[in-house]
Amino acid sequence: MKTSLIKIRTAFGVHETQISDKSVELTGKKGSGKSSVLDAIRYALTNRSDRDYIVKQGADEAEIIIETDTGLRIDRKRKVDMETSNLNLKENGLNVPRPQTFLDDIITPLQLNPVEFISKPIAEQNRIILNLIDYKWDMQTIQGWFGEIPQGVDWKQNILSVLDQIQAENGVYYQTRQQINSEKLFKRKAAEDIGLSIPDNFNAEKWEAYDTGAKYQELSKIQQENGKIQRAKMFRDSYESKLRGIQADRDISISNAKDAISAEREGLAKTIERLKAEIRAAEDKLSGLDSKYQDKVAVAEAEFNEAKAKLDADTGVANEYADRKPVDTAAIQSEISTAEAMKKHLNEYYRMVRMQQEVDDLQGKSDALTEKIELARKLPGQILKEAKIPVEGLTVEKGIPLVHGLPLSNLSDGEKLDLCVDVAISNPKGLQIILIDGAERLDDKSRAALYAKCKAKGLQFIATRTTNDDELKVTEL
Structure with a gap:
């Protein structure tokens, strides 16, 4: 024209x-x-x-x-x-x-x-x-490319200048990615530092689920049983000495009875001599002394038998435990000690896991921004083919x-x-x-x-x- x-x-x-x-x-x-x-x-x-x-x-x-x-x-x-x-x-x-x-x-x-x-x-x-x-474009075109409307862009420019501003080093995407990468590196270093304080092959699920209270109850029960065994052995080992004590008590009682009867016999004889009038009564009483002696012997024997029966019964209980071998609690004690030591690392371990997850999330955001930056760099070539x-x-x-x-x-x-x-x-x-x-x-x-x-x-x-x-x-x- x-x-x-x-x-x-x-x-x-x-x-x-x-x-x-x-x-x-x-x-x-x-x-x-x-x-x-x-x-x-x-x-x-x-x-x-x-x-x-x-x-x-x-x-x-x-x-x-x-x-x-x-x-x-x-x-x-x-x-x-x-x-x-x-x-x-x-x-x-x-x-x-x-x-x-x-x-x-x-x-x-x-x-x-x-x-x-x-x-x-x-x-x-x-x-x-x-x-x-x-090249025909509008904000819907931008939304379709980047899934959003990028900030900090002068939309009055032509599309190629817009894309250049989006991918530029002073652009929002690039600057945001720099900030994310910086935060990512900081958190990764923090997670690594935490990891140094945590034992190798740390199994957080195992130590989180480990029931220290139940293990302590199990240890207490074993220790009680072991105590019974120890006391049973000591009780059985003292049987003979205890039996001798019981026998001594019996013999002392009999000896005391004998001495008492002898003294009484002597006193009564003197009384007979001294009191002729009471001879018959003394003789009657004298005749009953043997029976009285037998009664006292019977009482002493009964007490002996009762004490011996009790001792034998106690010894039977002791025999139940005395032949047992005490359970070694070193392993469970070590296990509990290890568990308590491991549980102290749980908070730091989970903090490290959270940081690692945050690092992964930041990496995802950084990758998404990189994709958008690369897209902004590739689109001009595509536009020039179509425009x-x-x-x-x-x-x-x-x-x-x-x-x-x-x-x-x-x-x-x-x-x-x-x-x-x-x-x-x-x-x-x-x-x-x-x-x-x-x-x-x-x-x-x-x-x-x-x-x-x-x-x-x-x-x-x-x-x-x-x-x-x-x-x-x-x-x-």
């Missing part, structure tokens, strides 16, 4: 100017109206201007008309007392819906001021070039546009202007025009080469160049 007519009336500093379908160079001194012509064309196409006054001073209305060889007619008017313009856009006599959107689709910012482009900082140049890549690339040889590496493998910072001004020309003709449905304001900033060779390239590619251009001419001069090229 090419312009067949451009007509400007009382817009900016232009009273009235008309340009045909030819490429032209506008020359003259500063203030002669060269830039006003380009500003008017830009305003007609974009409805934007940095100037405070759109309508030429003294006029009531500004109007810019642009007609194309495809039947498109752009008629933009701006009244002096209005803050917005009126756009009438027709194609073959029919109104075009959403006229400004239609115009935005047939032009690019580079077409309207390529010389200004080469004076911008490299970062801004990169942004402008990346914005030319036609409409406006310039031949344009690629992107780490968010930086390259033209035939070279970053824009390595291109000369002439090569950058060539790039602008390539962009202008990259859209067959676009308006094939380029506005070059301030061509005097290029040397003669570069300027001539630029004009020649535009003509060779069938691109209409309107250039301004400051000269010493007093009046605005329009030269068709």
